[in-house]
Amino acid sequence: MPATTPHDRRSTDAPEQPRAVFRKPMSDPVPIPAAGVARALELLRSNRPFRYGEDTQHVSETARLEAELAAYTGRRYAVAVNSCGCSLFLALKALGVAPGEPVLCNAFTLAPVPGAVAHAAARPVLVGITERLTVDLDDLQAKIRTSGARVFLMSQMRGHLSDLAAVARLCAEHDVALIEDCAHTLGARFDGRMAGTFGRVGCYSAQTFKHINAGEGGVVVTDDADIAAQVILMSGSYMLYRQHGARPDDAVFERWRDVTPNFSMRMTDTAAALLRPQLPQLSAWTERWNAAYRHLEAGLATLPGLTPIRRDPREAFVGSSIQFTVDNLPAAGIARFIEEAAAHGVYLKWFGAERAIGFTSRYDQWGYVAAETLSATDAVLRRLLDMRVAVSLDAEDCATILRVLGEAMAAARRAPSNRVAA
Numbered sequence: 478m479p480a481t482t483p484h485d486r487r488s489t490d491a492p493e494q495p496r497a498v499f500r501k502p503m504s505d506p507v508p509i510p511a512a513g514v515a516r517a518l519e520l521l522r523s524n525r526p527f528r529y530g531e532d533t534q535h536v537s538e539t540a541r542l543e544a545e546l547a548a549y550t551g552r553r554y555a556v557a558v559n560s561c562g563c564s565l566f567l568a569l570k571a572l573g574v575a576p577g578e579p580v581l582c583n584a585f586t587l588a589p590v591p592g593a594v595a596h597a598a599a600r601p602v603l604v605g606i607t608e609r610l611t612v613d614l615d616d617l618q619a620k621i622r623t624s625g626a627r628v629f630l631m632s633q634m635r636g637h638l639s640d641l642a643a644v645a646r647l648c649a650e651h652d653v654a655l656i657e658d659c660a661h662t663l664g665a666r667f668d669g670r671m672a673g674t675f676g677r678v679g680c681y682s683a684q685t686f687k688h689i690n691a692g693e694g695g696v697v698v699t700d701d702a703d704i705a706a707q708v709i710l711m712s713g714s715y716m717l718y719r720q721h722g723a724r725p726d727d728a729v730f731e732r733w734r735d736v737t738p739n740f741s742m743r744m745t746d747t748a749a750a751l752l753r754p755q756l757p758q759l760s761a762w763t764e765r766w767n768a769a770y771r772h773l774e775a776g777l778a779t780l781p782g783l784t785p786i787r788r789d790p791r792e793a794f795v796g797s798s799i800q801f802t803v804d805n806l807p808a809a810g811i812a813r814f815i816e817e818a819a820a821h822g823v824y825l826k827w828f829g830a831e832r833a834i835g836f837t838s839r840y841d842q843w844g845y846v847a848a849e850t851l852s853a854t855d856a857v858l859r860r861l862l863d864m865r866v867a868v869s870l871d872a873e874d875c876a877t878i879l880r881v882l883g884e885a886m887a888a889a890r891r892a893p894s895n896r897v898a899a
């Protein structure tokens with residue numbers, strides 16, 4: 478039985494059941510395996526949390542992680558860095574993006590994405606999204622033409638996979654380099670092929686709320702030797718690049734070692750130690766996430782006015798969060814629904830909120846990006862809600878969450894200002 482609070486009984490529509498309350502944390506991160514913690518402690522006790530050593534025989538945890546990530550993604554090269562945001566920046570720099578240059582990126586993404594473009598002193602040009610939260614291919618084509626951009630930094634925002642083969646084809650036709658931001662798609666596939674392997678570069682995150690958790694961390698994968706060598710040097714390898722775990726040959730570094738700046742964006746060896754035992758767990762975690770996702774998706778579809786985002790059957794996604802639209806309430810009613818849910822332990826994020834809150838922001842709230850109007854995108858974001866799916870959720874948790882949402886919606890609709898004309 479879900480726990481309840483007696484004071485939630487409302488006298489208006491009596492007799493009423495006490496309202497459900499969800500009492501577990503909504504944002505449980507993936508657990509860091511004990512073996513990872515033990516190895517990280519060993520590194521700390523030996524005073525060696527740094528990936529490089531002057532001992533040329535030294536094989537760091539970070540180098541081992543790089544080899545494992547290259548094998549996992551099936552890419553030739555993998556470089557571990559300090560965050561996904563920095564991995565995006567390094568990818569842009571390695572592609573030779575110059576100050577002032579236009580870079581295409583999704584209008585629906587997280588702030589570190591336009592932030593990475595700004596970090597490279599380039600100019601974000603926003604591409605709209607569809608109702609499925611994927612890239613609007615017509616808008617992409619139009620923006621490629623009008624902007625003259627050479628690079629598309631494409632987010633698989635909240636794990637929604639666009640038709641990646643179509644995006645890659647369109648980019649190739651116009652000689653646009655594709656960078657995939659896979660912060661929420663490590664372990665996901667489109668049409669059988671791993672996310673992060675459709676473009677020139679794939680970038681992943683190891684920040685606490687993503688699919689592997691070291692607190693902070695990012696990864697760049699590529700098959701391009703010149704990009705890999707530059708990212709390694711720029712990440713801050715000094716001339717110790719031979720200590721990398723999935724790197725190009727020395728001859729490639731000869732082209733770059735004396736002309737490439739060091740931006741010091743290294744992953745710590747302790748972070749790598751925490752991450753290594755997580756990779757083998759990822760498919761088991763994905764099964765748990767997706768079982769909860771399917772339960773929530775089916776339940777949301779039965780609640781009046783709530784519609785889970787439709788997904789392409791070719792997506793093998795990782796359901797670490799779920800998105801849905803609210804179709805029967807004005808903005809004040811959506812705000813009330815969110816308050817009602819939060820008061821009963823279920824935390825929702827809203828892409829239509831007036832101001833950026835917490836992790837959530839909308840493209841027109843990035844004041845450093847040239848203003849653009851994307852009406853179709855706005856129409857989606859205005860009604861779009863987002864909920865984290867913790868890997869720890871079981872069937873009973875999902876049922877309680879759905880009850881809370883159903884009751885919150887009923888309460889929001891009861892509020893006089895939110896009554897919709899039938």
Ligand SMILES: *Cc1c(COP(=O)(O)O)cnc(C)c1O
Nearest residue numbers: 560561562587589632660682684
């Ligand atoms: C989290 C996230 C990032 C940035 O990852 P960090 O490791 O926190 O820098 C980039 N893009 C998307 C879509 C994200 O969700």
